[in-house]
Amino acid sequence: MKHMKLxxxxxxxxxxxxxxxxxxxxxxxxxxxxxxxxxxxxxxLGKMGAMVKGTTAYDATVAGKAAANVAAVASxxxxxxxxxxxxxxxxxxxxxxxxxxxxxxxxxxxxxxxxTAAGALKDSAGKDADTMKTxxxxxxxxxxxxxxxxxxxxxx
Ligand code: HEC
Numbered sequence: 001m002k003h004m005k006l007x008x009x010x011x012x013x014x015x016x017x018x019x020x021x022x023x024x025x026x027x028x029x030x031x032x033x034x035x036x037x038x039x040x041x042x043x044x045l046g047k048m049g050a051m052v053k054g055t056t057a058y059d060a061t062v063a064g065k066a067a068a069n070v071a072a073v074a075s076x077x078x079x080x081x082x083x084x085x086x087x088x089x090x091x092x093x094x095x096x097x098x099x100x101x102x103x104x105x106x107x108x109x110x111x112x113x114x115x116t117a118a119g120a121l122k123d124s125a126g127k128d129a130d131t132m133k134t135x136x137x138x139x140x141x142x143x144x145x146x147x148x149x150x151x152x153x154x155x156x
Pocket of ligand 1: 031034035036038039041042045070093094095096097107108110111114139140142143144146147150151152
């Protein structure tokens with residue numbers, strides 16, 4: 001009997017979570033938007049990354065534009081993209097950790113670090129490949145520093 005009760009409780013809980021995640025998710029738009037912002041930065045960073053690796057030739061115009069995009073997008077991101085409660089497990093498709101809110105000053109510090117690094121990349125990407133590379137590596141570090149602390153690793 002005790003076991004049956006537990007099973008029912010588990011089933012009810014599972015149904016509730018499915019309902020929240022699939023239908024009544026108030027965070028669907030906000031999660032989609034922040035994913036879009038992140039993907040835009042990843043796409044522009046990828047263009048410069050290919051030049052750093054040497055898989056594409058350095059092109060000052062393309063690099064300059066990509067770097068300006070990363071700086072612009074980074075400057076748009078704020079806590080408006082991370083409303084309270086929109087974390088992994090509560091908002092569908094989100095890999096955001098709850099520590100974003102419980103450790104908010106540090107999270108915002110990491111966002112500020114990204115903006116600083118992206119500003120430097122914007123100033124240097126159009127100059128030459130070596131100057132771009134140094135600033136590019138710093139931006140990559142700023143991305144990872146925040147992901148390591150605040151993004152749930154995705155199951156592969
Ligand atoms: C201040 C913290 C922070 C910084 C800095 C940051 N990210 Fe993110 N990023 C996140 C969080 C949190 C998520 C998970 C969001 C979610 O799933 O709700 C994420 C998710 C992503 C994703 C996955 C998007 C998807 O569709 O699942 C990509 C790609 C990404 N970030 C790229 C970048 C790149 C590139 C940079 C640097 C230019 C960067 N991020 C900088 C916090 C950050």
